[in-house]
Structures are given as C-alpha cells and as structure tokens.
Amino acid sequence: MTAVAATYDLPADWRDFFALTKPRVMSLVIFTGLCGLLAAPTGIHPVLGFTAILCIALGAGGAAALNQWWEADLDAGMRRTADRPIPAGRMDPVSARDFGMMLSGASVVLMGFAVGWLAAAILAISIFYYAVIYTIWLKPRTPLNIVIGGGAGAFPPLIGWVAATGEITLMPVLLFAIIFMWTPPHFWALALFVQSDYAKVGIPMLPVVAGEAATRRQIMVYSVILLPLSLLPWWIGGTGAIYAVSAGVLSGLFLALALRVGLRRRSGEGDAMKPEKQLFAWSVIYLFALFAALVADRWLTVQG
Amino acid sequence: MMTMNGPDESQAERIRRQRNIVMALLLAAFVVLVFAISIARMS
Numbered sequence: 001m002t003a004v005a006a007t008y009d010l011p012a013d014w015r016d017f018f019a020l021t022k023p024r025v026m027s028l029v030i031f032t033g034l035c036g037l038l039a040a041p042t043g044i045h046p047v048l049g050f051t052a053i054l055c056i057a058l059g060a061g062g063a064a065a066l067n068q069w070w071e072a073d074l075d076a077g078m079r080r081t082a083d084r085p086i087p088a089g090r091m092d093p094v095s096a097r098d099f100g101m102m103l104s105g106a107s108v109v110l111m112g113f114a115v116g117w118l119a120a121a122i123l124a125i126s127i128f129y130y131a132v133i134y135t136i137w138l139k140p141r142t143p144l145n146i147v148i149g150g151g152a153g154a155f156p157p158l159i160g161w162v163a164a165t166g167e168i169t170l171m172p173v174l175l176f177a178i179i180f181m182w183t184p185p186h187f188w189a190l191a192l193f194v195q196s197d198y199a200k201v202g203i204p205m206l207p208v209v210a211g212e213a214a215t216r217r218q219i220m221v222y223s224v225i226l227l228p229l230s231l232l233p234w235w236i237g238g239t240g241a242i243y244a245v246s247a248g249v250l251s252g253l254f255l256a257l258a259l260r261v262g263l264r265r266r267s268g269e270g271d272a273m274k275p276e277k278q279l280f281a282w283s284v285i286y287l288f289a290l291f292a293a294l295v296a297d298r299w300l301t302v303q304g
Numbered sequence: 305m306m307t308m309n310g311p312d313e314s315q316a317e318r319i320r321r322q323r324n325i326v327m328a329l330l331l332a333a334f335v336v337l338v339f340a341i342s343i344a345r346m347s
Contacts (some may be wrong), residue, residue, distance in 0.1 A: 010312060011319050014326045047344035050339065114341045 004171060020096055021061030021103070022066055028287065029060040029156045035291035036160030039298045045163040048115055052163035055111035056156050056236055059123045061104030066131040068098070069096040072137075077201040080194060088178075103130070110165075119163040126155035140202075143209035146191075150183025151176075157291070171238040175294075179287070181226045185219045185258055186283040192216075192261070193273040193280075216262045219279070223258030227251040230290060239297045246293030254279075254286050265290035 031058040037049055044188035068084055075085035104127045112120035134149030136228040154176045188206055194205040207215040230251045234244035257279040263276060
C-alpha cells in the first residue's frame with residue numbers, strides 16, 4: 001500500500017487567538033477601566049462591575065484583532081510585529097477578522113444588556129475609533145495619527161466611570177483627557193527608537209516624516225501640558241491631596257524625562273537611545289501609578 | 305494558515321481538541337456570567 005500524504009490546513013492554536021487581543025495592551029486598558037469604575041462616586045454591584053470590565057477587555061481585544069487583520073502586511077515587514085499570528089502564517093486573516101468582529105459585537109451587546117446602553121454606546125464608539133478611524137484612516141495617512149488615534153486608548157476610564165454612574169460628568173472627561181495627552185509622548189518615545197521599522201513599511205510616524213528634532217519638541221510640548229492637566233481632577237475638587245501630590249510628583253518626573261529627550265541632539269549611529277527608552281518605560285509606570293493614586297485617594301477619602 | 309502534511313495530522317487533531325476544550329470552558333463561563341448578571345439585576 002502506498003502512503004499518501006494528506007494535505008490540509010493546520011488550524012490556528014487558541015493561544016494565537018489570545019495573542020490577537022494584544023494581552024499586554026489589554027492589561028493597561030483593564031487597569032484604567034477598573035480605576036475609572038472604582039473612582040466613581042457611586043457604587044456598582046460587583047457582578048455588574050466585573051461584567052463592565054470584562055466587556056471593556058473584550059472590546060479592546062476585538063479592536064486589537066481587527067487592527068492586526070488590517071495591518072497584517074505591515075506587521076510582516078517590522079521585526080517587532082513579524083511574529084504575530086497572521087504575518088507568521090499561523091492564522092488565516094479571515095479568522096482574525098471574524099474573531100475581532102465577534103468579540104467587538106459581543107462586548108457591546110453584553111455591556112448594553114448587563115450594565116447600560118450609554119456605557120455600551122461609548123464602548124462601540126471606542127472600538128470604531130481604534131479599528132476604523134485610527135487603524136484604517138489615520139495611521140497610514142498622517143504623522144499626527146497618534147494624536148487623534150490616542151483617543152481610542154483614553155476611553156476605558158470614561159467607560160468604567162459611566163458604567164458605575166450612568167452619566168458623563170467632568171471628572172471622567174478629565175481622565176479621558178489625561179490619557180489622550182499622555183499617548184503622544186508615550187508613542188513618540190517608542191517611535192524614536194524603532195523608527196527604522198516604521199520607515200521600512202511606510203507608516204508616516206512623526207520621527208519618519210517630520211524628523212527627530214520636531215518629534216523631540218512635540219514630546220516636550222505634550223509633557224508640559226500633561227503636568228497641569230493631571231492636577232485638574234484635584235483642582236475641580238474631584239480628588240483629595242493624595243492624588244494631587246502623586247500626580248504632581250509623577251508628572252514632574254515624566255516632564256523631567258521628557259525634557260531630557262526633548263533637549264537631546266539628533267541620535268547618531270550606534271546610539272543606544274537610553275533617555276528615549278527610559279521615557280517610554282516611565283510612561284507605562286506613570287499611567288499605572290497615576291490611576292492607582294486616583295483609586296487610593298477615593299477609597300481613603302471614603303474611609304476617612 | 306500553514307499547509308501541513310500527514311505527519312502533522314496528529315498535531316492538527318491536538319490543536320482542535322484544545323480549541324474545543326477552551327470553547328467549552330468559555331461557554332460554561334458565559335452561562336454562569338449570564339446567571340450571575342440576572343441575579344444581580346433583580347436584586
């Protein structure tokens with residue numbers, strides 16, 4: 001008997017579907033969404049609070065999957081993203097698209113029925129904002145893609161707050177504004193030390209289009225604005241002194257690192273880009289710490 | 305999606321089995337969640 005080698009398609013592993021949701025990015029989304037929910041003045045039933053955070057996570061995962069489906073060709077050309085499931089050939093793009101749409105739709109419907117339709121509507125807008133406005137429209141067209149696209153990552157605390165209170169007030173809008181203003185220096189610090197990757201695939205990131213000097217100036221501008229903006233929740237009476245001191249110290253350090261990057265001369269061959277990497281690393285810690293301070297302030301105020 | 309030959313058939317079978325288990329667990333979790341949401345909204 002002759003052995004005939006069957007030819008068929010190897011199905012994608014469940015871990016690849018999980019990887020499509022960008023779990024590391026999702027952790028920041030879950031954290032800021034949870035902080036928005038916990039910092040809100042009205043409580044929410046723990047099960048409904050858990051469901052709200054789950055929906056935010058599912059929505060972020062769905063949007064991330066749609067982003068990877070659309071950008072598969074670009075991801076294949078960049079070292080940082082070449083091993084993602086679609087460019088690495090471990091997953092069919094159509095499966096990724098369907099998975100992303102299913103997660104996005106399910107997250108909005110579940111949020112609507114379980115928590116509230118205002119929170120569900122904002123969640124739907126945030127998914128559309130990231131998957132369509134940022135990924136499809138802005139990112140390949142303008143070097144200011146991060147400025148407007150950064151709004152997508154700013155939605156979670158707003159959604160968390162609205163899930164708890166059922167209304168949009170000034171405080172969650174300020175939380176949105178803080179992340180919105182934090183995003184450009186965070187991403188441009190990264191773009192400065194991976195700009196060759198972006199240039200290779202034709203993404204018009206600011207360092208590629210406007211040059212390093214302009215990017216460094218922009219990092220300083222946004223970081224200067226971030227300092228007073230991060231203090232506004234305290235200034236309007238929405239938080240106490242714990243948040244104010246934390247925000248002042250954290251944003252002050254952020255600005256100091258940003259100034260070091262901003263006032264630096266053009267990087268040359270073999271530059272390790274240490275200040276840029278330090279700013280990027282601090283920016284991640286900054287957001288976690290700032291929102292943790294917000295929740296700690298709220299809890300200690302309630303206890304006191 | 306990769307095109308594989310005979311010797312990888314067992315690997316494909318293993319991947320499918322794992323996916324089915326994960327899907328079953330997710331469905332079970334969804335049922336529990338809907339039950340818990342119903343109780344929470346009624347209380």
